[in-house]
Amino acid sequence: MTNLNLSRRGFLSTASAGLVIGVVLPEKTRAQSGAATAFDPAADPATFAPNAFVRVAPDDTVTVLIKHIEFGQGPNTGLATLVAEELDADWSQMRAESAPANDELYANTLFGLQGTGGSTAMANSYMQMRKAGAAARAMLVDAAAAEWGVPASEITISKGRISHPNGTEAGFGAFAEKAATMTAPAEPKLKEAKDFTLIGTDVPKLDTHAKTTGQAEYTMDVYREGMETVVVAHPDKMGAVVASFDDTDALKVPGVIAVREIPQGVAVYAKTTGAALKGREALQVTWDDSKAETRSSAQIYADFSRAAAEGGRAAEEVGDAMAGIDGAAQVIEAEFHFPYLAHAALEPLDAVLEVTDGKAELWMGSQFPSLDKPTLAATLGVDPSDVQINVMFAGGSFGRRAQPTAHVAAEVAEIAKAAGGNGSWKLLWTREDDMIGGYYRPLTVHKMKGGLDADGNIVGWHDVVVNQSIMAGGPMEGMMKDGMDPTSYEGATKMPYDLPALKVDWVRQDSPVSVLWWRSVGHSHTGYATEVFLDQLLEAGGKDPVQGRLDLMKGDAGRDRGVLEKVAALAGWDGTKVKGDRAYGVAVHESFNTYVAQIVEVSDQGGFPKVHKIWCAVDCGVAVNPNVIRTQIEGGAGYGLGSVLFDEVTLGEGGTIMERNFDTYRMLRINEMPQVEVAIVQSDNDPTGIGEPGLPPVGPAVANAWRALTGQAVTKLPFTKSVGV
Known part of the structure; x- marks a missing residue:
């Protein structure tokens, strides 16, 4: 037998002896876990485990070991789709189980350790899982060819059935035991995109039935x-x-x-x-x-605001931003406040x-x-x-x-x-x-200043970002560069706009309040601050919100341009920001290598915004499962909308945390969820993240629509704080 493993970099390799361990499920109380029990081919010779990710059982079922946790974002379905595609399996025979804790076999190839985050599950697994499926397919073909005494080149597989032109046909399970004796290909042949039959289709999620019938087991169910x-x-x-x-x-x-x-x-x-x-x-x-944090949120904001006025270290600098602003015909300033947020x-x-x-x-x-x-x-x-x-x-x-x-x-x-x-x-x-319990999205202040020339063109841009570092002082500190935490200001830098003079500063502040990445991390506040402030500058310069952004986009911002043009067409944008009692706002933001543009429709309901519809265009590379992409965009938009309208964790006098349940931490309600229409931009790029990128544009799009409707700029979140409802 041969040894087939996947390295941290995601390549298949072979050795001279011993089938690499697959993993089998222990007793039912281990629920979705693949557990850490090594697969024993002597005890279960009929199960084919060609590598650490794929098991083929005698009943033709194919179980994929998923190295990323499943908490609703869809890796069980998405990664199993990749294996099924290359294996030419029928979707009905696919199963998914959680992999055990094992860095050597199941490390995130972008992290170097086993973990899920940063919308990387699909991005780091795309080629790895396809190769795992392709290797298993090749070994099954070789087993069938040997059994039937025909050339392997004459064997075909379709929808989980192995066949030969002479009419011979069988399922995967018939060759599971023999396939384990075949030599694994070092570089299995992968399909061309034109031959995909499952990738790009709305295959049903593998865990829906278990979750909707109550069969799925969570930690709470373990006794x-x-x-x-x-x-x-x-x-x-x-x-x-x-x-x-x-x-x-x-x-x-x-x-x-x-x-x-x-x-x-x-x-x-x-x-x-x-x-x-x-x-x-x-x-x-x-x-x-x-040693506790005894400041109130108001005091922390005041301290952060003073720190912003003093300036910080440059995270990005293009030209002389201060000279551009000093020489501008018109200068606009804004200070944005973002509260601590619970997950x-x-x-x-x-x-x-x-x-x-x-x-x-x-x-x-x-x-x-x-x-x-x-x-x-x-x-x-x-x-x-x-x-x-x-x-x-x-x-x-x-x-x-x-x-x-x-x-x-x-x-x-x-x-x-x-x-x-x-x-x-x-x-x-x-x-x-x-x-x-802490571990909140960091409280953040953005102090913004922009300059316009006499023709309304942006000639200077300055953004000072003040917050705590998520990475400092922990195991992830090594990801910081020269003391700078990129998750604190990501999205404020490397914008798609060609501004002649730009400076983004970061000021690190410390507090006993523990902070953690929150859905879309830094982009959750930088997307809001940059897109709302840009909209204000475009308005002051007499520019259309959509065309003004397109005119500013760099030559290499083709994917940003693509989603913005797509959403404008989807929403029927004609440059009119207010139509009757409805207003329209736009925002575009790239996060986790995925490009998203949104236009929202908003009305004034008793002095507070009512969001009726969100149009969204997304470019996340190859759309492995369009339905998962749409639902993640919908979920991200709803989560983001609730956060900007209602949510904040407040420290009262003496530092006591005020919000303790959903009666005071106000979540978006079902009747407040707008209609969401999603257009997925066709792309040949490898898949990128989708769990988080739907969130950053929704808040600024709503704020921009609200300003168009009422003239009120919302710079202090949530809206309930600025609008006063």
């Missing part, structure tokens, strides 16, 4: 024998720590087993969830706020950990298994090889589960460590825990 449920009392000021606690009343609650202090707070162990929550309510904790995923954080005789097994919606695994091992004092992670379905993330600090894994490990010995524990975060 282990003797398991204790644990909730932790966390501080309501970021950076505070336990000074002392009194557990007398907590221990009187029926079902409460123990109360123990851990580095993250005070943990209440109980037989049931209800008992754990009641025990925590009865707990008396005194917090040490000496507010439907499923709050949770984890189940079982420790048995020095070995640990974790069930969790782990977005970075490569970081969670060593954190568990180090905290528990065990070897990483004795830690197994089962990656579960997760009910959303939007960046929240992408934890460089692996703090949830650390917390559940500390819970087990404090208990000591063998056992199993389920850690639950409530919605309130999630809201006050």
Whole structure:
């Protein structure tokens, strides 16, 4: 047998002996996880595992091991489509399971470690998964040719059936065992785009049935024998720590087993969830706020604004922006305020950990298994090889589960460590825990200044971005360059517009408030600030919002131009910004190598914007599954719309976090969701991200429409703060 593996760079390689491990599913409680059990060809010789990603069973089903967590964005379907395409499988025979934690086999080729984020799942897997499918196909063909005694060149595969012109035909399963003895091609032949039958079609999502029937298992569904449920009392000021606690009343609650202090707070162990929550309510904790953030949001904004006025380090500079502005016929200034934002995923954080005789097994919606695994091992004092992670379905993330600090894994490990010995524990975060738990989208200030000449042309542009760094001080700090965190200002730099003089500065601020990437990361605020300010400059210069942008676009901004022209045609843009009681706004923004332009239709409903429709054009390279692309754009637009209209996490006097549930952290409601029409631009470029790029343009497009309708520029988000509703 041959050894077929995929390296970190995504290439197939062969060696002289031994079939590379596929992975098999253990018992049902491991749910969607492929688990860490090695595939044993001696125990299951009828299953064909040509590489770490593909398994072909005797019943003709093809299971694809998905190295990226599935929390609604579609990698189970998208990556399985790539394998099925090259394998010439029928979609009905395809299955998907989560891969185990294993950097060597399942690293994100763009990160170098196993993880999901930055809208990279498809981008880093496109060629890797196609090659995995093509290699499996070649080995099945060779097996059939050997079995039938015919040349391999005469074998064809279509919709999961292997056939020969003499009328002989069989399914994949008939050759699964023999295929395992075939030599894997080092560079399997891939299809040309013109021959695709599945890529580019709306194949049904593989996990829809399980999710809609309740069969899909999430971490919340995992129960282990003797398991204790644990909730932790966390501080309501970021950076505070336990000074002392009194557990007398907590221990009187029926079902409460123990109360123990851990580095993250005070943990209440109980037989049931209800008992754990009641025990925590009865707990008396005194917090040490000496190192906590005690400023209010208003005070932080004031400090950031002063820092912006002092200037920062240049992230990008073209020409002499200040000279251009100083010599301008007209100067326009604006200061944009963006609040801390919670991710507010439907499923709050949770984890189940079982420790048995020095070995640990974790069930969790782990977005970075490569970081969670060593954190568990180090905290528990065990070897990483004795830690197994089962990656579960997760009910959303939007960046929240992408934890460089692996703090949830650390917390559940500390819970087990404090208990000591063998056992199993389920850690639950409530919605309130999630809201006050930090790891927010950074509070940000943009101080903007632009100059126009006598003809209304932009002659100078200056943007000072002030916020905390997400990367500094953590495992991702190595991605910073010369102390600069590109995620803090991405999107404010490298704009598609040909401005003669431009300067973008970054000012780093520090705070005990923990921050984290939030859907579209820096683009979530830079897209708003740049596209709203540009619209103001174009208006002041007497320029059309669409044509003005097109006229400014650089020669190499063809894909930006393409989506803007496409959305203008889609929406029937004729240059009229206000028609009756409706106004129209536009924005275009590239993020994660995907180009998106949007036009929105807005009316004034009692002094507050009502968004009726969003037209969107997107260029994300090859559209592997157009339906997934459309739904991700729709979801991103809705998520982004809610964030600019309603959402903020506020620090009150003394630094206390004010918003604790959806009654105060106002999400977009179903009746407020506009109609969304999506046009996917045909492209031969390799696929790029789609989970995040639909978000950045929606906010500025709404703001631009609202200004056209009312004359009011919204520079302080959310709209409820500026509009006053």
